[in-house]
Amino acid sequence: MEEERERYVEDFAVMFERFGLPRMMGRVLGALLVSNPPELSAGGLAELLRASRGSISQTTRSLVQMGLVERLTKLGERRDYFRVKPGAWDDLMRSQLESVTTVRQMAERGLEVVPPDAQSARQNLEEMRDFYGFWEGQMHHLLKLWKQERGGSEQ
Amino acid sequence: MEEERERYVEDFAVMFERFGLPRMMGRVLGALLVSNPPELSAGGLAELLRASRGSISQTTRSLVQMGLVERLTKLGERRDYFRVKPGAWDDLMRSQLESVTTVRQMAERGLEVVPPDAQSARQNLEEMRDFYGFWEGQMHHLLKLWKQERGGSEQ
DNA sequence: CGAGAGTTTCAATAAATATTGAAAATATTG
DNA sequence: CAATATTTTCAATATTTATTGAAACTCTCG
Structure with a gap:
């Protein structure tokens, strides 16, 4: 891997880290993203x-479980390969949507926990919920819209 | 703070932590969110x-810097108070939008780093960018839409 | 079934991060 | 300006999290 792409992978990892995820995840995903060929073995990744x-x-x-990467095998080869999963970004956004749901539910639970006369707290929580x-x-x-317009063929 | 609200604040903190932010931030924000009155002093928070x-x-x-909390003072009192900032959620989403921009830019940079003939890598990166x-x-x-419909009076 | 290639597990360790608490700084009052 | 209340800083420490590397495991092939 030449200098420039190594730098890219590291910067990708730092970005990933800022989202609260392990740096190594960013490294692996970044490496797969710019790899040619598009799949790398575990050993290949370790070396790279x-x-x-x-x-x-x-x-x-972890990346496979998150839906960002998929494992694949090749006929006549023992080792496993990994590549960026088509539709990875869509999946990632879907999990962010789940987070949004969690936050909304937390707001609702707040409204149950707060006394009925705590006006300002209720207002805060209602704004959060809304x-x-x-x-x-x-x-x-x-x-849905994205999938309709762009995801028609894949998956 | 009664049992139920303490539980709520802790759960709020755990949720916050899962988003990659310090647990204590979640505790403070959660406590302010369900507090009546809506503002608490630094000392009050420490005790609570x-x-x-x-x-x-x-x-x-950190919370003030993130735009989720604001500091206020009261006439005739020395201590500082903190409360959830109106429009906090909007601000938070705005910072997520910044993250989205960062990711898009990273995809674009990837396209510069990858050789022109690396078809599949280019496809990955183009999908990411799009x-x-x-x-x-x-x-x-x-x-914008939210601010128009709901944020007309505040801020 | 045994050898070799490859992967996973997991205890140990390294590294990063959060938290404390005491001292220093700051602000307010009389 | 001294006394007091309050907040901030920061070095030390506790805690958590990531990473390594060696051993165990799994799979495939001859």
Whole structure:
């Protein structure tokens, strides 16, 4: 991997880290993203990223579970390969939509927990509920729209 | 703070933590959210959450900087108070929009880094760019829409 | 079934992060 | 300006999280 792409992978990892996810996940995803050919083996990733096989194993599992990466095998070869899953970004956004739902529910639970006469707290929580309720609906709609317009063939 | 609200604040903190932010931030924000009256002093927060003053100080600063909490003073009183900032959720979503922009830009940079003949990598990156470009535009639009419909009076 | 290629597990360790608490700084009052 | 209330800073520490590497495991092939 030449200098420039190594730099890219590292920066990708830092970005990922800022989203609260392990740096190594960003490295692996970044490496797969710019790899040619598009799939790499666990061993290949370990070598490319100068990381232990153990940590590649753990990281690929997490990425597969998150739906960002898929594992594939090749006829006549023992090793497993990994590549960026088509539709990965859509999946990621879908999990963000789940977070939005969680926040909305937390607002609703807040309204149950707060005394009926706590006006300002109720107002805060109602705004929170309404806002996240709004996003919940809109995101749902937009995910559908995207799939309709662009995702017709894949998956 | 009674049992039920303490539980709520802790659960709120765990949710916050899952988004990659410090647990204490979630505690402080959760406590302010369900507090009646709506503002609490640094000392009050420390006592309520059984946390050190130092960590309350650090946490409130971060929350203020993130735009989720505001500091206020009261005439005739020395201490500072904190409360949930009106429009906090909108601000938070705006910072998520910034993240979306960052991801889109990272996709574009990927396209510069990858050789012209690396078909599949280019396809990956183009899908990423288009997807996040789409969300960028849509989120921008929705934030405007929300402000128009609901945020007319505040701020 | 045994050998070899490859992957996963997991205890140990390294690294990063959050939290405390005491001292320093700051602001307000009389 | 001294006394007091309050907040901030920061070095030390506790806690959490990521990473390694060696051993165990799994699979495939001859």
